[in-house]
Amino acid sequence: MIRAVIFDLDGTLLNRDVSLKKFVDDQYERCKQAFRHIHKNTYIERFLELDARGYVWKDRVYQQLVAEFLIDRLTWKELLDDYIHQFPFHCTPFDNVENTLKRLSEDNLSLGMITNGFEVFQMNNLISLGIDPFFQSILVSEREGIKKPNPEIFHRSAESLQVSIDQCLFVGDHPKNDVTAAKAVGMTTVWKRDSYWNEVDADYIIEDLGCLPAIVKSINEKEGKKYDF
Structure with missing residues (x-):
């Protein structure tokens, strides 16, 4: 019984797949000045790859993104904080x-x-x-x-x-x-x-x-x- x-x-x-794609797209648009040298699709695809369907926490994801793409206008900690606070608005x-x-x-x-x-x-x-x-x-x-x-x-x-x-x-x-x-x-x-x-x-x-x-x-x-x- x-x-x-x-x-x-x-x-x-x-x-989660849909929610994360919505968030990453939105983050790119809101942080365009920091990502101006990175093509949007390139940023999104690399984020999703590093995320490994949620089994890699985002501190490591953002550290890798900042290093690979030479992002200097935002720190990985600022990007992580943005993820923590903004992701819930995209939950589907x-x-x-x-x-x-x-x-x-x-x-x-x-x-x-x-x-x-x-x-x-x-x-x-x-x-x-x-x-x-x-x-x-x-x-x-x-x-x-x-x-x-x-x-x-x-x-x-x-x-x-x-x-x-x-x-x-x-x-x-x-x-x-x-x-x-x-x-x-x-x-x-x-x-x-x-x-x-x-x-x-x-x-x-x-x-x-x-x-x-x-x-x-x-x-x-x-x-x-x-x-x-």
Whole structure:
């Protein structure tokens, strides 16, 4: 019986690829004087390459950009500060995020989140999406002192939602940090398909978050049966 649905944030609820491209485009336009000697597309493409889909923190990204492009009108720390404060204004959700969370809540399911990252930054992004009120538990790795795929953070999430591990459905996009880690502790897993990764060993595979209410219903009505939505 599924009583709680726990989500990853980046790449699952937050369309990070779209959000980041919007931010970098905007940063270039706002800082044109400092970037005047760099072609816009060159700056954007190199930023995205160095970012490595969010797995390289931006202090290293900006240090590298400043060094490579000989940027002298802004320091890497000023650019990083701009990223921290301006990125939330560009946060873009995937389709059907709010409607899905609302439907799950209406079905009396508890909702949780586990996200790796810095607490203030991640919370600002969540607030920007306008979906923070749906969650009864939000665990951010910086605050917890551990991060996915550490099994302890999954146990903490279930405990905070007052459900057992096997009553949790975990939804994420990363094969190792989300799917494999959640399955290892005994949660039912949903992989939100990401073209960057090959097929993964998840209990359910989805393209659209709107499938989740039906998945929960199918599990609770027919224990053990798997579907590919």
